[in-house]
Amino acid sequence: MAEQVERLLSREVTRERLIAVEQGTFDTPLWQALEEMGITLALAPESAAGAGLSWQDAEPTLRAAGSWAAPVPLGESLLATWALGSVGLEIPEGPIAVAEGVFRLDHNQHISGTDALVPWIQHCQHLVVVAEQSGQRFVCLLNRDEVSLETVETFARIPSSRVVASGATPVAIAAADNIIGELGLLPALATLRTVQIAGVLDRLLALCVEYGNTREQFGRPIGKFQAIQHLIADMAAQTAAAQVAGLYACRQIDKGNGEYGAAIAKARGGLAATRGAEAAHQIFGAMGFTDEHILHYYSRRLWQWRDEAGSEHWWAERLGRRVLAQSGDELWRGISG
Template sequence: MDDTDGLLARTTERLLAEQVDDAAMRAAASGLWLEQAWSAAAELGLPLAMVEGEQGFGVALSDGFALIRLLGSRAIPLPLAETMIANLLLARAGLPVAEGVVALIPAAAGVRLDRQGEGWRARGVADRIAWGRNAAALVVEGDGRIALLTSGFEVSAAGTNLAQMPRDQLTIDGAAQVASWPGLTLLEAGALVRAVAAAGAMETLVQLCTTHVVERTQFGRALSGFQVVQHALARLASEAAAAAAAADLAVDAFVASAADAGLAIAAARSRVGEAVGVATGIAHQLHGAMGFTEEHRLHWFTTALWSWRDEFGSAGWWTRHLGAAMLARPKAAYWPTVTAV
């Protein structure tokens, strides 16, 4: 299904506006699970939106990532993006899609997949898993395989990221359905989701700042009338544009199953990570002290960005990863690689 008329996007936006208002954002930050909002999103079909065939809704992948960007632009405190991508990968691996919240566990978490009789068992401890406490299922990667668990895991330590979104330690020891997995790693898939969401949140920073400097008056005129403010906002906007472009590049590579999709994702995470530092700094400077309060909405976006840029691999790690890959190729291959990504 092509969302060419934007119907799904508009419906999702309306749903999010109704279900995740400012009160809900504050409730989520205090540790509450937004059950009503999750149920409404599930009823709309978002968790299965990107799954092709009879199991899902088969929304074009590019439209699916546009939804993830939309979720990011509102810093929605629900594991919708993770669940959308997890179900897509499950379906691609030929495994059944999952009911409810699905958590992604990349190979780097060190969870082992071992044969047990006719089947498989997953064992290990995975740290900082998004909404681990709410997960009904896990997608675990290891040794070139991907596994689905629907039981046999529990929260052994609760935690959050800087935006108060749950990041829990899970202790895993359960039977798993396993398939071989030649595709992008879960780390890459998760990293891509964060890059796209961050691009959306940075667009919101531009909107918040633009509104603020036009409305706020000091020294008898709007802040937007000061050239130094105009130039700061121009720089923020340019960083947001660069982040969006880098994320789009990675999405296109993912959608096309390009050979260099991993490089495109690494580049996106590196560029987005750098943009986050500049953009959040400018956004807070422009908002002054009022933007530094819990009451103001700005921190929902800046705190999420400060966490997202280093989840599923830190920006620094992705940057070195990209650099090492480029330096492993001959000098003559540098430019051809740039044009091929």
């Protein structure tokens, strides 16, 4: 499946299509191609007409989508269909947005709450949220018309909004305590962002290696200079670290320990995004900052995904508090397990 996505995106994703999306045009042909291939239901269980892949199995597909900065909400829709299918709810057609915050569910089955940033919601008819009532959590499917949207400008320039629900009536709702913890869909979204970060870093690494071999200065390729070699070596290390972190988090979701995996992955992936983008722009110099160059379409995604679903600092602090609350024996089990 990952190879199919890689071939499709390498053929279809161009600078012109990235520009069009950032200007507010949804890439319907690309989305339809992904739907026809069955990619959008990869994480949905077979009972929901999906492929039933585990997060670990789907990781290469999610990473490929990140690698090409796919101008459609593929990752978000995969997460949404996983959440809906896991609790037995019917999955609607079309792209689906995901809220990272936990909303409130009253006794009349109405939903209220706010999410400061929901990417792609303008192009999605449906939104998946987690709502809480008396300590119990529910996966809820909302129609976009049930919420109010306030446009938010982001680094990535992906159409995004602040979402406010005030007594919204869900299209469907189901209890989800078996798969959703106190943070709602935040750990799953943090895992997704880490895997996507790993994909973008791999793309930047390839661009930098190619540029280092072809750009000449003082009569030889700049890749022959030790300073450039050091930057590329550090990029390779950050890329590998982010990929391992994302895969680890995927495995932890499969094991039912998603929050712990997400904390480790996002903390490490966020650091990799910062250092990787910095190195890439140092290698390309002034050219990489021009609007005409492809580099910033990837580096801006890195900066955006680094901050979404909890920054590395937020997750590191949460992980640290958890470690401090445990005994020494528990700490070792967490590290070695």
